[in-house]
Amino acid sequence: MTEATDSEHFSMLLDKARQFAGEYIDHLEERPVFPAEKSLGAMGRLDEPLPETSSDPVSVLTQLHEIGSAAAVTQTAGRYFGFVNGGMLPVGLAAKWLGDVWDQNAAHWVMSPINSRLEEICERWIVSLLHLPQETAAGFVSGTTIANFSGLCAGRNELLRRRGWDVVAKGLYQAPQIRVIVGAHAHAAVYKCISMLGLGSVNVEKVASDDQGRMRLDQMPELGETALVIAQAGEVNSGAIDPIGAICERAHASGSWVHVDGAFGLWARVLPSMRDACAGIE
Template sequence: MMEKKYISPILEEIRKKDFQKDLKLAHDFALSYVKQVDEMRVYPDEEAIKNLRVFDEELSMEPESTNEVLKKLHQYGAPATVAQTGGRYFGFVNGGIMPSALCTKWITDVWDQNPALFVISPITSKIEEVCERWIKDLLGLPENTVAGFVSGSSTATLCGLVAGRNYILNNMGYDVVNKGLFNAPQIKVVVGEGAHSTVYKALSIIGLGKDRVTKIPYDNQGRIMVDKLPKLDDKTLLIIQAGNVNSGAFDDFNNICKKANEAGAWVHVDGAFGLWAAACPEMGDLTRGIDLADSWSVDGHKTLNAPYDNGIILCKHRDILVNAMHMTGSYIIYNENRDGMLYTTEMSRRARAVDLWATLKGLGKRGVGQLVWELHKKAKYFANLLIEDGLEILNDVVFNQVLVHYHSDNKTEELVKEIQKSGVCWLGGSKWLGKSVMRISVCSYKTSYNDIEKSAEEILRIAKNLKRD
């Protein structure tokens, strides 16, 4: 008997509708956002946040029109966004979005490609291959390095540490990929005291534990004290960093990696935002010796100003990474061309390498270097404007991070809160060497000297008012 044809009335309605008009409306709303982002409050006001209640609704039984969906987002969503694509957002280490990448992302959204396998998307396979080559070249990494395009440094670090763990255990004659960790021999994990918390998270996920690590003390900038390195050997997984999340400091890769290489240890570099210093000729000293590591994690969505989400795992040992990420299935068709999922935890993903490719194309090799250099120079300029009236800069501004203390912990925390409320700029607070600090990250290509002057003026004004209290 023939199966009766079923046609969903709802889907039929959706298919019938010409959505060019909705695309045009989305385009208009997006353009209006881009136009006003430099003028809007950097952080939404209370009313905009209160209005988010309109989203507290039950999912309706019947579909809503795309037109209504877009209008709701534009009316209530846009005012509650954080204007981090403008010039006065200095929070976390969040980059802006390069125009070449934003425009490209619209196209890739329409394409909706899945870079898991070459057979699923030849174009994204090709772009990933090209990005791998360009990034290796930009960062001066070894020729045999491979790249996986993941959501961010959290995942990139996870991939790098899994590769390192497997490499060490393989060399000890233990097949961890198939046997798991149940009877695995012990390995040693060594991290700098200033390691980012995502490193600990990754260690915990991969069964190496957060507490079972040897921590190397750091100096007053957050750099590993090389003379405090424990004895390294070929059972050691060592994690170092390019860019401390607070101070922006870089470890001494040359000396640390040489020791690690002699001992046969695996070195992973967390370079979420700092690894890009390697692409800046003026900053060569900061990353000298970086090529001696085994794996690196870096983000496109931070210093490089690629859109979210854009992380990269780079690994010098292709077979180890691929063996860790490999999966099979009767329906999976590998190809002699690049199959992206061999290098990542995910199978299906966004075609994020295309955004990265467009960012790099839009800057060129020289532009990447100049972007990094300019962010650094602007951070220094910002720091200099703030050395006034009891404000104190606690770090050497070697990259894009500035740590400011104001009189006492309480005053500093109050200052951060008031600045956040002001809407003129946004920056976060943190702790540094036991003190509360205001943490400034100059991370967007959009930030102008005018933005910095306006922000510094507001910070000094608020600080003065607090002093009077």
């Protein structure tokens, strides 16, 4: 193939993907939210030995569309209420496609100036949208679990640093104990992060919640410089928000660290009528 035919072939494949995506979108309202048994059974056709040679690219896309589109959960048509899964805007999806074609490594500015600049702009916009202090820093990660992991890791390391323990150099062997304070309705992802960070389930102290899943202030234990407090903005079933401001005041007065799991409830700060619900998070 020449460079020209390579380019033409690439464009043809992208056009084919766009065609199949359009067909999927055009039939969203007709699809069941969860795939039918026939569609689920058809996935067995994908289970074949590793090919010895490459396959025809158009055939691969066609097979993915014919089998995969029918077996997809229809969560983009406004009828899906199974889990707290985000939707998409058409322009967001189109921009994602363009970004996929760019195929950038966004680790450093020198590796992708455009990605670095877009991150800076998005950080500024998010800070403005959520009415956070201008000096707020943002990090873009793959999802809420790694976001919680990163925030809790920062809290763990800082609490240990204050007590003279360099976790980067010494690890966690014989490290000072950290108490983890969580509400009774904390999300499962929080417990996953606690485990991954080596904090230990025996060090978790659960605080009773009200009937909406909010942490009860009157049930909070005595805190101190060993406590890592995990509050929640948006209980996964009710949407309830912990009394974050009061929790922060009590924790900061005693030298504790506060992490807020704001996976989706933090967006309440966008609405003037809901902004007070997250008061104190800044």
